[in-house]
Amino acid sequence: MAKTTFGAELRKAREGRGWNTLKLASEYYYGTPRSDNTIRRWEGGKCLPKEENIRRLAEIFELSYPDAMYWYGLGKKLPRLTIPSKRQIIDILDALIPAMQQHNYPAYVLDSRYNRICLINSAAVELFGGIKRVHELANYSVFQLLFLDDLGVTPLLGKGLAEIRKEQILRFKAVNMYWRHEEFYMEYPERLKSKDGLLEAEYKEFESLWNVVQPGSTTNYAMHSEITFGYNSPVRFRLIIDLILSLGNLFSISWYNPVDRKSEDAAKKVLGQFPSGECVKLWEIPSVNLSGIFD
Numbered sequence: 001m002a003k004t005t006f007g008a009e010l011r012k013a014r015e016g017r018g019w020n021t022l023k024l025a026s027e028y029y030y031g032t033p034r035s036d037n038t039i040r041r042w043e044g045g046k047c048l049p050k051e052e053n054i055r056r057l058a059e060i061f062e063l064s065y066p067d068a069m070y071w072y073g074l075g076k077k078l079p080r081l082t083i084p085s086k087r088q089i090i091d092i093l094d095a096l097i098p099a100m101q102q103h104n105y106p107a108y109v110l111d112s113r114y115n116r117i118c119l120i121n122s123a124a125v126e127l128f129g130g131i132k133r134v135h136e137l138a139n140y141s142v143f144q145l146l147f148l149d150d151l152g153v154t155p156l157l158g159k160g161l162a163e164i165r166k167e168q169i170l171r172f173k174a175v176n177m178y179w180r181h182e183e184f185y186m187e188y189p190e191r192l193k194s195k196d197g198l199l200e201a202e203y204k205e206f207e208s209l210w211n212v213v214q215p216g217s218t219t220n221y222a223m224h225s226e227i228t229f230g231y232n233s234p235v236r237f238r239l240i241i242d243l244i245l246s247l248g249n250l251f252s253i254s255w256y257n258p259v260d261r262k263s264e265d266a267a268k269k270v271l272g273q274f275p276s277g278e279c280v281k282l283w284e285i286p287s288v289n290l291s292g293i294f295d
Contacts, residue, residue, distance in 0.1 A: 084248065166212075
């Protein structure tokens with residue numbers, strides 16, 4: 001997805017209404033015919049509107065709150081994301097470990113950029129194929145992992161990979177709706193080819209899914225959804241995603257829980273009874289590149 005600008009978004013919204021610049025200028029001034037020079041300057045990138053101008057445009061186009069925040073960001077009126085210090089991040093993630101250790105089913109922490117999974121419990125380690133496999137995959141982004149057909153969890157998925165990939169893209173976009181003007185968001189999917197090294201066919205599939213998937217106008221999209229593991233003996237899990245508020249919503253924790261007693265019994269048969277144990281902190285693996293998480 002090419003980087004966009006405030007002017008490009010304004011033009012797209014105007015043309016979506018079937019308006020020319022004179023019509024928008026008239027709407028802006030509550031029906032009073034006015035010159036469209038200012039509109040043209042905004043759309044052409046000659047200047048950026050003031051905060052009150054963006055507020056008026058959001059009113060005209062009936063933008064949702066996340067979309068209005070998007071426009072404020074493109075107009076340089078929304079602060080840039082500030083990553084907490086490495087020490088703050090580690091202290092807060094460490095505090096989550098006791099709860100994750102006692103969780104018998106997969107639980108993990110993602111950074112908001114989806115660069116990688118930061119912290120995973122023993123159940124998730126087993127699904128990945130063991131601790132050695134986790135170390136091998138520690139530098140993979142979440143989107144790279146989606147294209148690994150030999151990943152330990154892949155044979156257990158009760159949905160087609162395309163559907164799983166689509167759901168992950170939806171979660172990423174929805175969680176980051178307030179920050180769509182940020183570079184880390186705007187660089188997808190190009191980064192998957194240039195930085196994460198997806199093969200051409202994988203890149204094209206991701207690009208097509210990325211362009212199709214659009215979150216709604218609310219962030220309450222599906223933070224509590226269901227996923228099925230296994231084709232022959234399906235196990236239904238409820239996936240719960242919680243944003244870690246103390247880290248400015250820049251990290252999220254995902255928990256898998258069987259939806260009912262029947263599913264819990266099936267999970268023990270299909271997945272085994274995972275013992276509680278130490279969580280794997282990816283930032284403590286020597287080979288892990290921490291760029292993107294702690295900067």
